[in-house]
Amino acid sequence: MITLSILGSTGSIGRSTLDIVRAHPGRFRVLALAAGKNAGIAMEQAREFRPEMLSVANEIYPEIRDALAGSGIRVLAGLDGACAVSACADASVLLSAIVGEAGLAPTWEGILPGRIIALANKETLVAGGEAVVRRVKAKGARLMPVDSEHSAIHQAMRGHPWSRVRRVILTASGGPMFGRTRKELQSVTVEEALNHPTWKMGPKITVDSATLMNKGLEIIEAKWLFDLSPRQIEVVVHRQSIIHSMVEFVDGSFLAQLGSPDMRGPISYAISGEDRLDLDVKTLDFPAIAQLTFHRPDHEAFPSIGFAFRALEKGGQASIWLNAANELAVQAFLDKKIPFDGISRVQELLLEEAPENPALSLEEIQLSSVRARKVAGEKIEEMVPYHKVATVS
Ligand SMILES: NC(=O)C1=CN([C@@H]2O[C@H](COP(=O)(O)OP(=O)(O)OC[C@H]3O[C@@H](n4cnc5c(N)ncnc54)[C@H](OP(=O)(O)O)[C@@H]3O)[C@@H](O)[C@H]2O)C=CC1
Numbered sequence: 001m002i003t004l005s006i007l008g009s010t011g012s013i014g015r016s017t018l019d020i021v022r023a024h025p026g027r028f029r030v031l032a033l034a035a036g037k038n039a040g041i042a043m044e045q046a047r048e049f050r051p052e053m054l055s056v057a058n059e060i061y062p063e064i065r066d067a068l069a070g071s072g073i074r075v076l077a078g079l080d081g082a083c084a085v086s087a088c089a090d091a092s093v094l095l096s097a098i099v100g101e102a103g104l105a106p107t108w109e110g111i112l113p114g115r116i117i118a119l120a121n122k123e124t125l126v127a128g129g130e131a132v133v134r135r136v137k138a139k140g141a142r143l144m145p146v147d148s149e150h151s152a153i154h155q156a157m158r159g160h161p162w163s164r165v166r167r168v169i170l171t172a173s174g175g176p177m178f179g180r181t182r183k184e185l186q187s188v189t190v191e192e193a194l195n196h197p198t199w200k201m202g203p204k205i206t207v208d209s210a211t212l213m214n215k216g217l218e219i220i221e222a223k224w225l226f227d228l229s230p231r232q233i234e235v236v237v238h239r240q241s242i243i244h245s246m247v248e249f250v251d252g253s254f255l256a257q258l259g260s261p262d263m264r265g266p267i268s269y270a271i272s273g274e275d276r277l278d279l280d281v282k283t284l285d286f287p288a289i290a291q292l293t294f295h296r297p298d299h300e301a302f303p304s305i306g307f308a309f310r311a312l313e314k315g316g317q318a319s320i321w322l323n324a325a326n327e328l329a330v331q332a333f334l335d336k337k338i339p340f341d342g343i344s345r346v347q348e349l350l351l352e353e354a355p356e357n358p359a360l361s362l363e364e365i366q367l368s369s370v371r372a373r374k375v376a377g378e379k380i381e382e383m384v385p386y387h388k389v390a391t392v393s
């Protein structure tokens with residue numbers, strides 16, 4: 001029996017994880033759940049999966065505490081609550097799927113000896129980088145990627161030494177704005193940016209896919225997960241999202257992992273300790289698909305991939321600042337405060353201003369992020385408003 005602690009249970013990844021648990025009775029036991037503000041789904045999950053503890057956002061704590069009184073479920077709140085869920089010692093697997101850098105501290109607390117950290121929350125590695133990797137090693141835990149590209153690379157690498165790898169190719173769908181020019185991107189609406197062509201995901205990562213910053217974050221994630229040099233990482237646009245990523249070996253062979261775009265595949269692989277669970281994922285009908293296509297990314301219209309490489313080259317606090325800038329700018333765009341192309345402008349400004357000395361502890365990383373968010377907030381205030389450029393339907 002695999003025992004689970006789940007951070008971000010009410011989100012897209014969290015719900016897909018619980019779908020897998022539901023479909024495999026007797027295989028998993030959910031011990032602890034951490035949700036945010038979605039009281040309805042958090043309550044349903046608590047009633048169905050009967051965890052020992054449930055943490056929710058402070059705002060909905062009184063309502064959930066009262067509703068679950070007498071149920072035997074310990075109800076907790078806020079950051080302390082999420083950290084208690086992740087530190088739940090009896091869970092053999094921690095599924096980390098809170099969105100954004102908010103997931104870093106709870107994930108950090110959950111890095112325990114012998115435990116699998118199934119990591120969906122890529123921002124943990126973008127902001128936490130070396131410090132997170134060092135802690136995983138020091139504690140004797142194991143990091144299993146959930147992000148589809150990194151799961152594909154992990155799967156392709158089974159049985160092969162990293163010394164024989166020439167490079168990895170991260171595939172990108174290109175997002176809903178594929179083919180648009182830099183000028184055309186000025187007037188993209190929130191509704192358009194949220195219309196991802198192949199994946200159904202939460203709003204923040206969906207906007208990241210539209211700017212291609214998702215691939216930027218994944219470049220930094222790959223660097224830390226697989227100890228790669230930036231020169232070993234390439235991005236290729238593959239519109240169908242069928243090939244989830246590839247590894248090229250020194251003998252010129254490529255190994256790829258393919259499948260329908262459905263996160264239950266990479267999640268189940270990670271939480272089951274690399275087993276292949278029976279899932280009702282849509283099969284691939286290759287003659288019906290007919291063509292798999294590949295393009296180079298358009299770096300002029302979508303500069304975020306370049307920013308990620310620049311952040312790795314610059315080092316210091318650059319990745320923390322780039323990530324913090326992106327989080328604030330994406331939220332400002334979703335709130336219809338800044339235009340779509342304002343997101344990459346905030347990223348660029350913060351990347352340039354990022355301090356060059358490294359932040360090596362959790363406290364230093366958090367402090368660096370607070371400073372970055374203050375600067376990003378100021379840049380956003382100075383920006384031309386969303387409604388001046390976007391055609392709001
Ligand atoms: N969705 C996908 O297919 C993929 C996602 N990822 C990564 O996984 C992570 C989650 O993505 P996704 O599931 O799409 O996001 P969602 O927006 O769908 O879900 C986010 C989850 O985080 C919770 N949450 C947000 N802020 C806090 C907080 N401060 N404290 C506690 N919980 C919080 C939300 O709670 P509530 O809703 O209750 O407020 C929700 O459960 C992201 O880092 C993303 O980049 C990676 C690859 C694929």
Ligand SMILES: CC(=O)[C@@H](O)[C@H](O)COP(=O)(O)O
Pocket residue numbers: 147148149171172173174175199208209210214215263
């Ligand atoms: C499912 C997943 O792993 C996402 O990160 C996905 O890769 C997003 O699609 P893009 O390729 O458009 O960024």
Ligand SMILES: [Mn+2]
Pocket residue numbers: 147148149218
């Ligand atoms: Mn991905």
